[in-house]
Amino acid sequence: MTRKVTDFIVVGSGIAGLMTALSLGGSGQVILLTKAREEESNSYRAQGGIAAAIGEDDSPELHRQDTLRTGAELCDPGSVDVLVEMAPQTIQLLTKWGTRFDRDGDRWALGREGSHSVSRILHIAGDATGAGITSSLLEQVRNHSNIRFITHTMVADLIVSEGACRGVVTVDEDRGPVYYMARKGVVLATGGCGQVYRYTTNDLVSTGDGFAMARRAGAALMDMEFIQFHPTALAVEQNPMFLVSEAVRGEGAFLVNDQGEAFMERYHEWKDLAPRDVVSRAIFSEMQAGRKVFLDAGQIGSRFAERFPKIYRECRKYGIDPARSLIPVTPAAHFVMGGIRTDVYGRTTLPRLFACGEVACTGVHGANRLASNSLLEGAVFAQRVAAELSSYTDQSIGVPGVLVPALCKDKQTEDSWKQQIKEIMWNHAGIVRSAQGLKEGILKLRKLREQIPAGFFECNNMLTSAQMIMEAALWRQESRGGHYRYDYPEPIPEWSQKHNVI
Ligand SMILES: Cc1cc2nc3c(=O)[nH]c(=O)nc-3n(C[C@H](O)[C@H](O)[C@H](O)COP(=O)(O)OP(=O)(O)OC[C@H]3O[C@@H](n4cnc5c(N)ncnc54)[C@H](O)[C@@H]3O)c2cc1C
Known part of the structure; x- marks a missing residue:
């Protein structure tokens, strides 16, 4: 059994993972794991920009109001405060780490997007904001002596013992499982699950692995119906x-x-x-x-x-x-508002497990995300996670007791399972939903579950994410934000107080 020990483990090399690793780098040894090429992420694909109240006509208060209004009464106001208050300093930090936002003479060039009451979107090379930000963060990570960056390595599961997360186990095409143990804690920054839908803007890596791993480990997830x-x-x-x-x-x-x-x-x-x-x-x-x-x-x-x-x-x-x-x-399909439930320090309900970026549900998006708030969320809460986690004392890490099946490599079979999940989700849990359609979809997903072998990790993770979305969507008997039911076409006030917690 191959076992490696470090201080911090970060999973994912999008904006959230890179920012977390860099923010932790001064406090100990970091292992940063990612399952594909280093720049393969939704963060790299992001176009429009990142929101921050830095214009003369703007303020965190205005940004706050726009975020809350768009979130359709389901945002967590405390998390939104953290997001908008930390936005300007986060832009400065990104600039310090080499990001060059577009300028208009001696001012920032600020764009406008839907539901923003003023122009507050910083961008890079017009519409290549994600590539611009991640490239400069990757450069910092590569040159950081405390960060070991391992690519093409899929995290298959979390290692949990005695009620806390102790590490992760990885699988890849060439080696058997490797057990990475963390003295301080593990951070999931694995992004969303757009790939569960037939039509999606999300990168191929967005298969909901983090959601599924958290669920298997017993951490709470929230608001999964909101896509x-x-x-x-x-x-x-x-x-x-x-x-x-x-x-x-x-x-x-x-x-x-x-x-x-x-x-x-x-x-x-x-x-x-x-x-x-x-x-x-x-x-x-x-x-x-x-x-x-x-x-x-x-x-x-x-x-x-x-x-x-x-x-x-x-x-x-x-x-x-x-x-x-x-x-x-x-x-x-573009973005998941729900995810692994966290507080404003990125703590999940499982001790020593943290989450940030799209995989987390901090409550900043509520039922609907304001455009350009998600790069910001990843960058802001990565810093919060790092500040909290670096203050932790060492835990006893013990011997990992997790068994993982061998990785199935039959690409054609894998693609056919994935296509079936994608069709079911698009047809039964898409833009317009109903109880009957969702119930049928849940049955179809259950049948697929019986057929897919455990070694098809991504397919199984997609299935778990898909099932959580479907079941939450069936539970919410109203329409709000990204969740629309034609059998309950209006928002119902009592539901604004309710969150689906899995
Ligand atoms: C086309 C597009 C345009 C967008 N434009 C904007 C925009 O302009 N502004 C904005 O704010 N938002 C935008 N978004 C949304 C935003 O890009 C994402 O929400 C955000 O980048 C998510 O960042 P992240 O770090 O959480 O996840 P990601 O950037 O998706 O990174 C996830 C990482 O986790 C890795 N990973 C996943 N599972 C595993 C595993 N099992 N083992 C190891 N590694 C794993 C992946 O390989 C990847 O490196 C856009 C999204 C898309 C798809």
């Missing part, structure tokens, strides 16, 4: 789907159907900059009525290529010139 569907993924068949950032609508582009109608007027007073769930459902309704949907970015014209170079290049690949032709779009 954000981004309204405007580029409507060409690919996985992941390419995102046409909300910032494009922020610059004046608007949605039209194939009859030339700017239909958002019919759905919301804020039209194209209405909350994401409203815009996604509006597009879904248009599509259900047999109409195709496009973004008209003609107003941005020749500035498009300069302001959104990445989106421009992707559109051109499919023969679309955003300055002249309409961009075909469709909603796609």
Whole structure:
């Protein structure tokens, strides 16, 4: 048995994992594990930007109000306070670690996105904010003498004994299991589970591993019914789907159907900059009525290529010139508001297990996430986790008693299981849900569970995440934020006090 001991274990190399590792690096030895290439994450894919109240017309209070309003009465106000108050200093820290946000002369260039009352979105190279931030953090991590960064290594499970998390066990294609034990604690920064849906903007690594591991370990998860569907993924068949950032609508582009109608007027007073769930459902309704949907970015014209170079290049690949032709779009699963329940220090309900970033449910997003608040959440709460965890005394780590099956390597079979999960989720727990559809979906997932062998780790984790989403969605008999039930189409006040805790 291979066993390695360190002070801190961090799982995931997105913004949350990298920031946690860097913030812990001064306090002890860190092992940072990630299951694919170092930059393979949703953080790297992020486009539009990161929110912070640093403009002259802005304040943490305004940012707070926008976040709470978008969260549809389900946010945790204490967590939101931490998020918005720490945002400006977090931008400074990122800058210190080499991130270069776009500037407009001697000021920050601030963009506007849906549901923000002012322009407060910092971005990099127009629409490559995630790549810009993660590249500079990766550079810091590579040069840090206290951080050992191990890629292409999948964490299969948490090691729990005597009521606390002691470490993790990994599997990879070439070796047997390796047991990594942590003297201080383990941090899950494994991101979301968009890959459980047929249409998603999420990277292939987003298979809900952290949610499933936490569940198996007995940590509480919360609010799993709330999934954000981004309204405007580029409507060409690919996985992941390419995102046409909300910032494009922020610059004046608007949605039209194939009859030339700017239909958002019919759905919301804020039209194209209405909350994401409203815009996604509006597009879904248009599509259900047999109409195709496009973004008209003609107003941005020749500035498009300069302001959104990445989106421009992707559109051109499919023969679309955003300055002249309409961009075909469709909603796609984008973000999980729920996750492993944590307090404002990232502590889960399992001692010595911490979580931050998309895998965590800090309560900052409530029922719906405000655009550009998730990179911020990862960066802010990573610092909180590190500050808390570095104060811990050493635990006794003992001998790991976890057995893991061998990794199944049959890619074709794995892809076929995954495709079945994705279809079930899209059809039964998608943008519009109902009790009957969810019940049918739960039965289908149960049948799949009986068939998938344990060595297909990602498939099993996807199934566990999918089941939690379905069951929570069935439980919530109302519509709120990212959760819409056509059998209960309105928010019901009593439900604003209730959270689904698994
Ligand atoms: C296309 C796109 C655009 C976006 N644009 C924005 C934006 O402009 N602004 C914004 O605020 N948010 C945006 N988001 C959301 C935001 O990017 C994510 O919510 C955020 O980056 C999540 O960061 P994270 O560190 O928690 O997880 P991720 O960045 O997803 O990283 C998760 C990491 O965990 C690793 N991992 C997972 N499971 C395991 C395992 N079992 N073992 C080992 N490693 C594992 C993965 O390989 C990966 O390295 C966007 C998302 C997408 C998909």
